[in-house]
Amino acid sequence: MTKIIFKQKNGEIKSVDAENGLSLMVAAVENDIANIKAICNGCCSCGTCHVVIEPNFINLTSKKYSGEQQVLTKLGNSEIDSRLACQVIFDENLAGMVVLVK
Numbered sequence: 001m002t003k004i005i006f007k008q009k010n011g012e013i014k015s016v017d018a019e020n021g022l023s024l025m026v027a028a029v030e031n032d033i034a035n036i037k038a039i040c041n042g043c044c045s046c047g048t049c050h051v052v053i054e055p056n057f058i059n060l061t062s063k064k065y066s067g068e069q070q071v072l073t074k075l076g077n078s079e080i081d082s083r084l085a086c087q088v089i090f091d092e093n094l095a096g097m098v099v100l101v102k
């Protein structure tokens with residue numbers, strides 16, 4: 001298990017334990033993180049798991065593939081450190097990461 005912190009736009013913070021090898025989206029859904037709807041259930045098509053990763057952790061996450069970037073671009077509010085939570089797989093290197101929920 002790896003501890004991560006979800007931060008909402010209103011400043012609300014929730015710390016959760018994420019299981020290594022599973023996605024950030026799964027950790028969010030299992031811990032009832034608000035505004036992570038994950039409508040496509042991790043198929044990288046809906047964009048409802050949009051998050052922004054803290055800059056000092058972004059390079060520790062897996063690389064974005066083109067399909068993920070296409071979905072983020074269509075959202076119209078993505079940032080340089082935006083990710084789809086369903087495409088970020090957890091490991092111990094991400095312990096303590098702060099994730100802003102879009």
Ligand code: FES
Nearest residue numbers: 040042046047086
């Ligand atoms: S859950 Fe739909 S894009 Fe991530």
